[in-house]
Amino acid sequence: MAAIPRSLPLLALRLALAVPFYKSGLTKWDGFLQLSGGAEFLFGAEFKLHIFGSQYPYPFPMAAAYGAGIAEIVLPILLVAGLFTRFAAFGLLVMTAVIQITVPEGWANFHLPWAAMALTLVVFGGGKIALDAFRERRR
Template sequence: MVIDQHFGASERYRLSHLVDKAEHLIQTVALPSLVQFVMRVALAVPFWKSGILKWTGFLKLSDTAVTLFTDEFMLHLPGGPYHYPLPAVMAFLSGCGEITFPVLLVLGLGTRFAALGLLFMTMIVELTVPDGWPIHLTWAAMALGIMAWGPGRISADHLIHGFPRQAN
């Protein structure tokens, strides 16, 4: 073994001890609940930024949002691309999802369902902008991670469901 040729037992022990200390430091910094919170915020940000641009007032879509779904955005499916069906409805639903799901994610409320909603939206975005797959893949990975491991302790879901229930 290469390590055996260059290091004696005491050097291997010191190296192993140093690696253990480094791993402990990393585990101290990357607490699972903190990582889950950061992942929720990281997924929420791009959708929130897109969604906030679609509105000019409470439940009032901007003309630009409707125009994008009417004239610019296309579904890249076999035999296409195709225009979005019901572009005003699609713009409204997209705008609602891009505002609601990120808020739920950051709060950690209905977290797995909010992540599922953003995963679905990510798939639609991928059909609209197929060249954006590298960033869409990161969004999908974050959404799947949130769906798999939940919101963590820094969440409303944990406050609501995480504590042991009292016997009646």
């Protein structure tokens, strides 16, 4: 196993974490900064925060929808490029936590693996196959 460079699994983690968030982000937009009707409905009426056995509506649901939509496009792009990898992974880790309290039944199949991938990238960074490594070499 020593023949596998450490950067290769980090690249795989970056891609694996980026794909579901990016695909989800694409569903939130009907055009440039134009939220889809589905995103407006979900954040405005459907999504609830499940905290301590109670359900609460999202505070500022349209701001949350815009924020999630932008983050789900920008952060995965940064991850794939390996640019500001730790920041992007931390952002997706925070988003995963919010998704967990929104859809608590998804923890085993989705949220736990996403959190594990994001936490690994926060700790280890993007590896040598990343723009972060290129930036570090130029310093």
